Amino acid sequence: MSFLDPEDHALVLRVVFDGPPEAGKTTSVRSLARTFGRPVETPAEHEGRTVFFDRLEHRAGMFEGSPIRLHILSVPGQKRWARRRAHLIADADVVVFVGDTTRAAFDATVAALAELRRELDARPGPPVGVVFQANKRDRADAVPMDVVAERVGSERVAVFETSASDGAGVREVLVFAVKLALDRVRAGAPLDIALAEDPRLASALELEALLRGVEGSALDESHASSPSWPPAGGARAADEHDGLVWPPVEGRILLAEATRTGVDLRAATGGDRVLGLGAAWRLHSSADAIFESIDDGRDALVGWARLHTKARDLVSPRRCIVLFETADDRWRLWQIVHREPNLREMEERGPLGVVAALRHVLAGRAACRTIGVELPCTLDTLGARDDGRVQFVGPIPLIPRPSADATLDELTLDLANHLATTTEPAARLLHAVAELLAEVRTMDEDREVIALLERRLRHALTATVTEKSP
Numbered sequence: 099m100s101f102l103d104p105e106d107h108a109l110v111l112r113v114v115f116d117g118p119p120e121a122g123k124t125t126s127v128r129s130l131a132r133t134f135g136r137p138v139e140t141p142a143e144h145e146g147r148t149v150f151f152d153r154l155e156h157r158a159g160m161f162e163g164s165p166i167r168l169h170i171l172s173v174p175g176q177k178r179w180a181r182r183r184a185h186l187i188a189d190a191d192v193v194v195f196v197g198d199t200t201r202a203a204f205d206a207t208v209a210a211l212a213e214l215r216r217e218l219d220a221r222p223g224p225p226v227g228v229v230f231q232a233n234k235r236d237r238a239d240a241v242p243m244d245v246v247a248e249r250v251g252s253e254r255v256a257v258f259e260t261s262a263s264d265g266a267g268v269r270e271v272l273v274f275a276v277k278l279a280l281d282r283v284r285a286g287a288p289l290d291i292a293l294a295e296d297p298r299l300a301s302a303l304e305l306e307a308l309l310r311g312v313e314g315s316a317l318d319e320s321h322a323s324s325p326s327w328p329p330a331g332g333a334r335a336a337d338e339h340d341g342l343v344w345p346p347v348e349g350r351i352l353l354a355e356a357t358r359t360g361v362d363l364r365a366a367t368g369g370d371r372v373l374g375l376g377a378a379w380r381l382h383s384s385a386d387a388i389f390e391s392i393d394d395g396r397d398a399l400v401g402w403a404r405l406h407t408k409a410r411d412l413v414s415p416r417r418c419i420v421l422f423e424t425a426d427d428r429w430r431l432w433q434i435v436h437r438e439p440n441l442r443e444m445e446e447r448g449p450l451g452v453v454a455a456l457r458h459v460l461a462g463r464a465a466c467r468t469i470g471v472e473l474p475c476t477l478d479t480l481g482a483r484d485d486g487r488v489q490f491v492g493p494i495p496l497i498p499r500p501s502a503d504a505t506l507d508e509l510t511l512d513l514a515n516h517l518a519t520t521t522e523p524a525a526r527l528l529h530a531v532a533e534l535l536a537e538v539r540t541m542d543e544d545r546e547v548i549a550l551l552e553r554r555l556r557h558a559l560t561a562t563v564t565e566k567s568p
């Protein structure tokens with residue numbers, strides 16, 4: 099747990115290196131010690147037997163006027179020291195998970211990571227960030243990186259490649275880990291205070307350079323070419339920059355994951371910006387998300403974060419928001435959203451798909467009324483979760499407005515068209531439409547919307563009956 103040292107008012111952060119035995123924890127901590135020119139201690143003796151674990155101290159910059167002191171520890175790997183390990187994990191401000199990514203060891207690495215995830219998720223308080231150190235990348239039998247990223251991605255970790263034996267990548271891991279630990283310290287404070295840091299002093303690596311690059315030029319044309327990635331000019335050099343990211347800890351992990359893949363400019367209309375980060379992520383910023391001063395930008399970010407929190411149960415989970423300086427010294431808010439399947443794909447599956455999409459749109463609208471946030475409910479912004487419940491997958495508007503009812507109109511017309519041409523057995527369709535109609539009547543929907551749906555659906559029903567019944 100982080101604490102302020104009463105003697106020198108230093109903020110003490112505990113960085114714990116975890117991972118299966120022989121993955122490279124000790125090698126990593128030793129490599130850091132060499133970089134810092136400091137000794138590694140192996141302090142503990144327990145019941146007459148020496149327990150080798152590694153401990154290293156290091157000063158690392160300032161946080162809100164206090165010097166930062168790092169306590170870097172590696173857990174004892176063997177099973178019999180499980181309790182000692184649990185104790186270290188329970189006190190960690192951030193965990194660096196050293197994973198052996200060679201073929202023979204990788205399954206055990208993934209299993210141990212899943213176990214760590216469970217332990218951390220059970221811990222109360224702000225989330226504890228995890229950096230996954232994909233180690234032994236120098237080995238010829240290392241599993242390919244895209245496979246590694248795929249298998250550990252669902253554990254909400256930031257992934258870095260390392261070869262601890264020659265030190266490659268290990269320092270970058272620590273730098274990122276400290277940022278996550280500081281996010282966690284900030285997250286312990288109320289939101290306004292948690293976000294009180296000045297992003298000019300601490301703002302971010304890859305994405306910042308990326309956004310600076312696109313702000314200026316390319317995006318003003320609707321089909322801009324893709325800039326190279328990573329951007330030229332040493333974007334990764336800006337280690338001291340942290341960005342203003344929400345939610346704390348997990349937002350930065352998402353940001354790191356999203357920006358690992360290349361940027362691919364998809365569309366830009368008016369002042370709005372939509373970029374693809376690889377195939378899996380979308381980066382959005384609307385024309386009204388530009389602010390003259392950093393304080394205005396931060397206030398907007400805080401308000402937007404509250405909106406995200408309010409809508410939490412309805413929206414897809416993998417998303418974060420970021421405030422960045424633009425090339426012309428203003429401030430722009432961005433949101434990064436993991437792509438999830440939407441209702442348009444469902445609708446493409448024929449008339450039953452349209453009925454299902456209609457049901458989800460109505461459920462989405464009902465959910466918005468319940469939470470009191472007017473999110474646009476369209477075929478593009480809504481999707482279905484694995485358990486069948488509706489989920490908002492689009493970008494959350496900065497200022498929510500009631501959405502037009504065009505989507506319901508479009509869907510009921512699509513349904514009528516489908517019904518006129520489909521070969522689907524009439525009985526199934528009749529049943530699905532009749533069921534939906536009954537549901538609509540029980541919903542606390544706008545009266546005009548209900549009337550429209552009843553009219554359209556009844557019309558569709560009659561059409562089906564006359565067309566399909568001899």
Ligand SMILES: Nc1nc2c(ncn2[C@@H]2O[C@H](COP(=O)(O)OP(=O)(O)O)[C@@H](O)[C@H]2O)c(=O)[nH]1
Nearest residue numbers: 119120121122123124125233234235261262263
């Ligand atoms: N090739 C290679 N070997 C490594 C790497 N990191 C660690 N090792 C070796 O893996 C073994 C276990 O490393 P160690 O740091 O003791 O693992 P720990 O049990 O996690 O502390 C040692 O023989 C290291 O030299 C690496 O990045 N590449």
Ligand SMILES: [Mg+2]
Nearest residue numbers: 123124125172
């Ligand atoms: Mg060791």
